[in-house]
Amino acid sequence: MIILAACNSGFQTREQSAISVDTLIDRATDLYEAGHGDAAIRYFDSAFAAKEDITIRDKFYYYHYLYEVNRNMGRSAPERKYIDSMVYVIENTGEEDTMADEYAMANFAKADYLLQDKQYNEAYQYYYKAKASAQKNNDSCALSHYVYKIGIVLYRAERYWKAIPYFKEAYTLFNTCEKNITAVNRLQEITDNIGLCYAKEGAYDTAIVFYDSALSIAHRFRDSFPATKNRLFDMAEAVARGNKGAAYFALGKKDTAEKEMLASIAINMQKDYDNHDAQLTSIRLADLYLTESKFDKARQLLDRVREWQDSNYSQKVALRWNNIMWQYWARQHNDTKAFAYLLRYKTLTDSLDEAEKKLRFIDIDEKVKGLEKQNQINVLQKRDETKKLYLVIAVFLCVTAVTVSFLVYKNYRESKENLRKLQELNDQIVEQKSILQKALDDVAKVGKEKDRILKAVSHDMRSPVNSAMALIDLLLMEKDNLTEDQLAYLNLMRDSCGNALSLTTDLLEVATLSDEKLFKSPVDINALIRSAIELLRFKAAEKSQVIEVSVADEPFAININREKITRVINNLVNNAMKFSPSGSEILVSGAPAADGYNITVKDQGIGIPAEIQDKVFDIFTEAKRFGTSGEQPYGLGLSITRQIVDVHHGRIWFESEPGQGTTFHVFLPLA
Structure with missing residues (x-):
């Protein structure tokens, strides 16, 4: 008989990333080989x-392991x-080249x-894809499966004579693979099949040499593997000895034949061994x-x-059993029973002949080679079409x-004139650039002069205003000697001086802010907000x-200038008041944000008209309005x-x- 062993990863080495899956496969295989196929699948x-x-x-x-187990379980x-899942998982991810060994395995399996399903034309296509993948990657192990399959079909x-060279070539190719248990079993299987062909x-005699x-x-290899794998070697030995016994029987050496066949049956008749082969050998011995x-x-x-x-019914075993049974009864001179078994034998023979009839006319190798030639023709046609395209492109060019x-x-001719004009335009651009640069320099100079004047004016105004406020405060200290009108006038004068002093402070800050070096340090922003609001209450x-504050009690530090950010809070809250x-x-709130901190000041005031909303941040803006109690606007x-x-590299909006x-x-950003 021919042994069709599982074609798994024996003809390639799995990468390190698959070790965990290898471990799972080994454990499941131990369950399967112990006769627990369904338990192996579930595990x-x-x-x-x-x-x-x-x-x-x-x-x-x-998918490959589950395919093998289900195939072996029929x-x-x-x-x-x-x-189909094996093929899909590679083609769907475009891994045909990076997983070339696995892709060849999937196509061979398909x-x-x-x-086996007698879909011959489709089978040729997948054999071709598998062979092409193996040849592309120079994978002799994968290619050996293709060559071996040709021998099986033949x-x-x-x-038989045509099958022998394919089996021998498969043996040579497979002998280069890593000697794992699957590879060794395949070498035994190929050698045994060569012997069957000769038989x-x-x-x-030649068949016995190969057995x-x-x-x-x-x-030779039994001791190289764990004792748990001995069953595989035992079954392979039993098959070879059974075939060897059949050869000795054909040579007339019946005693030797009986000895070999009995040894084969004794091994394979055991539970979870190759009982199918034991049945066939028993029929030969009968x-x-x-x-x-x-x-x-x-x-x-x-x-x-x-x-x-x-x-465990097998049609081929039943065929041979009925053949021997009719001969048995014929020798017993019971023609009725002999005829009944002969009739069953002929019926089974006709059934198997019909199933195998198409296969006898199949030459997979020739079919695949035909596909290769057709592919070469297609490539040449494409090259011819490409050459024609190149010719058309050449003419067009x-x-x-x-x-x-x-x-x-x-x-x-036109560009020479355009170049002259372009040169003239370039000269004009250079001249305009020079004029524009001078204007920019003048603007910068004027800006600096403006800042200098603002500094001087704001600084010089502070002394007389402070002096006037001091004199007014002295007069107010004698308010008991003043009339109500005098007291009102003095308070009015004091408010005006305070407004003037605040204005000079703002002017000085405007003039110095752009040139001043900003010193920042880590500050608890929550505490800073609470402190600033307390002074404004x-x-x-x-x-x-009423000013409501909503900030966390826990400290939250950001890198800022304490004085300047206090001024920001004061300005926004004063503006709201x-x-x-x-x-x-008025609600003032603060909370951490992504990579920073948000401060919000919300009021219930008169709002900002739409027509001046784009001007509220301008210096010396025309968008000036008096407060709800007549407060002076400065802008x-x-x-x-x-x-x-x-x-501070922050943002402000409203x-x-x-x-x-x-x-x-x-x-405000954190840093």
């Missing part, structure tokens, strides 16, 4: 589902599903399945006993085969070159206004606030609805 499914970081390679070997539907087609052609070679492979008229021994073997068939040459000559009380009615509420506070926020109030937002 492998659950263990793989729990695995993390599953790669494309892991998924492939997951489950056709799951086998097809997992084969081709084998289609051939054997089944009873073309089918009547060369029994002995298969046995020597098993003996045939030998019939030739020696040992009818009782023959009948015992045949009855045992029948019992096996009741639990020639015509284009002539046209371009004419246009170049024409444009050359007295002023808010003058208009019966100025434009809010008496008795209203510098928000401009200074934005400049301080800008030098939302406002006339009559509904205004909300100012300030974002």
